[in-house]
Amino acid sequence: MKLYTFPGAPNPRRVHIYLAEKGLEIPFERVDIMKRENRRPEFMAKVNPLGGLPVLELDDGTHLAESVAICRYLEALHPEPPLFGRSAREQGMIEMWLRRLELYGMVPVGMVWIHGSPLTKAVVKRQIPEVADQYRQAVAQHYAFLDRELATREFIAGASFSMADILALCTIDFAAQLNGLPIPPDHAHLGRWHRSVSARPSASA
Amino acid sequence: MKLYTFPGAPNPRRVHIYLAEKGLEIPFERVDIMKRENRRPEFMAKVNPLGGLPVLELDDGTHLAESVAICRYLEALHPEPPLFGRSAREQGMIEMWLRRLELYGMVPVGMVWIHGSPLTKAVVKRQIPEVADQYRQAVAQHYAFLDRELATREFIAGASFSMADILALCTIDFAAQLNGLPIPPDHAHLGRWHRSVSARPSASA
Numbered sequence: 001m002k003l004y005t006f007p008g009a010p011n012p013r014r015v016h017i018y019l020a021e022k023g024l025e026i027p028f029e030r031v032d033i034m035k036r037e038n039r040r041p042e043f044m045a046k047v048n049p050l051g052g053l054p055v056l057e058l059d060d061g062t063h064l065a066e067s068v069a070i071c072r073y074l075e076a077l078h079p080e081p082p083l084f085g086r087s088a089r090e091q092g093m094i095e096m097w098l099r100r101l102e103l104y105g106m107v108p109v110g111m112v113w114i115h116g117s118p119l120t121k122a123v124v125k126r127q128i129p130e131v132a133d134q135y136r137q138a139v140a141q142h143y144a145f146l147d148r149e150l151a152t153r154e155f156i157a158g159a160s161f162s163m164a165d166i167l168a169l170c171t172i173d174f175a176a177q178l179n180g181l182p183i184p185p186d187h188a189h190l191g192r193w194h195r196s197v198s199a200r201p202s203a204s205a
Numbered sequence: 206m207k208l209y210t211f212p213g214a215p216n217p218r219r220v221h222i223y224l225a226e227k228g229l230e231i232p233f234e235r236v237d238i239m240k241r242e243n244r245r246p247e248f249m250a251k252v253n254p255l256g257g258l259p260v261l262e263l264d265d266g267t268h269l270a271e272s273v274a275i276c277r278y279l280e281a282l283h284p285e286p287p288l289f290g291r292s293a294r295e296q297g298m299i300e301m302w303l304r305r306l307e308l309y310g311m312v313p314v315g316m317v318w319i320h321g322s323p324l325t326k327a328v329v330k331r332q333i334p335e336v337a338d339q340y341r342q343a344v345a346q347h348y349a350f351l352d353r354e355l356a357t358r359e360f361i362a363g364a365s366f367s368m369a370d371i372l373a374l375c376t377i378d379f380a381a382q383l384n385g386l387p388i389p390p391d392h393a394h395l396g397r398w399h400r401s402v403s404a405r406p407s408a409s410a
Binding site: 049050056058060062065068069070072073076077088089091092095096098100103104125126128131145148149 | 296309
């Protein structure tokens with residue numbers, strides 16, 4: 001196995017944190033997103049036609065793209081400790097939260113990134129500042145929702161750390177560090193959760 | 206168990222097709238999206254704080270939202286026939302496709318729906334026609350991508366029908382019927398796949 005990745009970027013970071021939580025190591029090849037190496041024709045022809053990172057190359061030559069798909073594949077091979085849930089109920093709840101975090105968190109943050117960041121201006125067809133404004137509000141709503149939910153439990157999807165916490169951490173750090181969207185100081189529960197998961201050794205993976 | 210649903214809407218339809226493929230029946234309660242019953246304060250307080258459908262009420266009172274999470278929960282209880290894959294490789298590939306279909310298919314179709322449909326004009330803060338145009342192009346790229354991929358295999362994620370085919374069918378039918386985005390006639394492989402999955406008895410569930 002080999003992981004095509006760019007450590008530090010938000011989606012690759014999910015897999016690096018997952019590997020650290022599992023105590024797994026996989027050799028990796030660095031593909032520089034800033035130099036758009038992931039958009040080169042040979043990378044898109046051979047590794048991922050959509051050009052995204054990370055991608056896991058399996059021993060049979062299959063290329064498995066999408067961060068959560070890579071982690072779910074590894075979870076099937078290495079079930080302990082479970083990060084996608086054990087019982088049917090846990091599996092369902094974690095999947096619910098993965099989808100809520102992706103669709104109501106990372107997608108809006110991505111819209112702010114695409115339409116509002118000076119760093120993407122050169123590669124986006126045309127930035128529409130009003131779109132960035134609309135999605136800044138969506139991210140604020142998402143943060144408020146997470147804060148209310150975290151009032152009643154320790155981690156995003158329940159009493160145990162899971163893949164959902166990894167997704168939330170990577171999304172929020174990306175939003176805070178590169179999109180000017182930090183956790184508001186009055187969101188005490190979300191702030192408490194963020195300090196807790198950021199203190200885990202995996203967070204610096 | 207009880208399913209809160211609105212049969213015919215694209216996300217609830219995923220669960221109804223899944224149930225038909227599995228031969229499962231679950232009592233359901235109809236929540237009228239057109240009358241915005243899913244946005245009423247009591248529904249949001251009791252069933253889903255985000256107001257989305259479908260939602261599965263478990264016997265312990267837990268509310269499980271998000272179509273794919275509901276199906277994944279049911280899959281853990283009823284593994285046969287597998288619609289999320291059996292081997293680690295199958296599970297990973299199906300998850301990869303679920304995410305590609307959601308993020309590069311349903312999200313752009315949703316943007317066209319929100320920013321370009323007369324049916325959503327009254328409930329959206331402000332439609333931006335240029336956004337609808339940008340995402341119509343993204344949907345066209347997604348169709349072309351699926352057409353190239355389906356040149357080499359029978360179903361979206363491999364040789365067997367899976368949850369990925371359910372997602373793709375519901376997204377494309379929604380795009381075609383309500384957003385003016387039919388499969389282009391020159392996309393022979395995607396057209397062949399669409400006729401094949403539409404002919405399954407589950408498609409009318």
